[in-house]
Amino acid sequence: MESTAARTYEHIVRAENLSVSFGKVRALAEIDLAIGRNEIVGLIGDNGAGKSTLIKTLTGVIPPSAGRLFIRDQPVDWANFSVRRAHDLRFETVYQEKSLGEKQPLWRNFFVGRQITNRFGFIRVREQRRIANEILQRQLGFRGVGIDADSTVAKLSGGERQGIAIGRAMHFDADLIILDEPTTALAIKEVQKVLDFVRRIKDSGRAAIYIEHNLAHVHALADRLIVLDRGRIVANLRPADLSLEDLTLFLIDLQKTKIEAAA
């Protein structure tokens, strides 16, 4: 891909001292993190540890209260940072359950927010439909399963939805794909599909941030693991240096210290 060849940068995204507060609640405190250009980073932590807040800040949904962000080593101006800007910078997010319009056909879901339009803002429906069908058949292999560009999301299974959301991210040629618990509430067979998608992100030379509760999945897929706890990064691990068992024990220990600290 010519566009990839032209890019020379060390980190697709780097945060310095990033903090987010909601009123008095500090959701993220002084986060420093850097993600390489072809790195799959697993983000783990309890509910409320700040995982979702972190990715929403990185993708322009939530503005931070302090800190700096660098994308492809270039500083980001918070005043101009938005979901749309993040899209333009080739960041794509696959949210758990919440990134597709249920009642809308797939040809709308693939392109919403960056429709193919004429200069008056009218959508080129035929073209969107054609490309949507192409993504469905070629990239996602939804051939002969009765799903086409006109199907609504409501008719799809959980795995198919995640597939659509990931297919959308791949289509827009993202350099960073963020997956927020993509396998939650999926059947085993569908989980496998999603994990295959994540592997393909790595193989195609892109980076991913992968939030996952299932430690086995994240351990198998990630190049690096970042553990968040109460808004702070408490560990930065390489699965290669740490067996799944050790990882589990480490997290249990973390829980214990938390309970002791509370008591």
Added chain:
Amino acid sequence: MSDTPLKHPIPALNPRAAIKLEGLPIIIVFFVLIGLFIFFAPTVFLHWPIYNSFLVTIPPMMILSLGLTLVIAAGEIDLSFPAVIALSGFLFAHVTRTYGAPWSAWIGLLAAIAGGALIGVVNGLLVAVIGIPSIIITIGTSFFWSGIATVLSGGMSYTLQRLTGSAINGIFSGTLFGIPTEAFWALGVAVAVWFILNRHRFGEHLLFIGDSREVARVVGINTVRERIKLFTLMGALGGFASVLLTLENLSYFPTQGQGILLSALAAVFIGGTSVFGGTATVIGSVFGALIIGMLDAGIVATGVAGFWVEVIVGLVFVGAVVLHIGIDDPARIRQLQRRLFTKP
């Protein structure tokens, strides 16, 4: 993205889509109704004048229901349009009378639309920025603005007889090829609203906002700005409808918006637009407005006492809504059948 054509091109129209033609059930209901009217009152319904009068009386209400279709698609509601009818009508009448020049009615038209849009902006800001549910805030703004209209007009009606034979009257309340011009304006608004909803970026944003505001936000839709635009458009359409109404009567009454609230809302829901947002049918609203507008005169013409009109409107409304649920979600009807007809 690659531009290579597909090996197996997608058929232009799949058979399921052909059966599910937009608004088809309500179009059938409409023609059944016409058939019934012709059967029971052939002397009235086999002649043009009744249809002519429908094409005069229905357009303002239809234009309102078209705006409402967009509002409801976005999961919002606007109950303040009767106040827009009152205030914009006043602005139109007042400007027209104050400046006697022939062009003053045109300034009045602009003032009416701008006034409606302003009411819409205020609604939009209160809903989208402050976050007050639209069903609540538009009740409040409705009281406020119709009160303002009453205060400004002193509760008086204005006659605009001087506009008889004027260009503006001919354009908005005349005839073209023997058909009332109001009908063309309503048709024009319907076509525009259809394209906005189904083909324009703005309409797609409204559908996603109605579907789920959270999803809309994460796909990069500015939900605040789009909803302000939505209420502004609704207000402007209300202003326009008000001018049509005022020109038709050639007089302004401070109470002229009363009674239109339920009719315009009923037209949207009879048409098959879901109250839950995220989907909407413009063609359904057009036929919904035609049905609502026809029932009144139609029932009286068939010889049923006028007292029964609202009873029948209520029945048609409930029947149409149940019909739409049955078509969109047959499982729900089957569930109901099971619950009603299986013995425990």
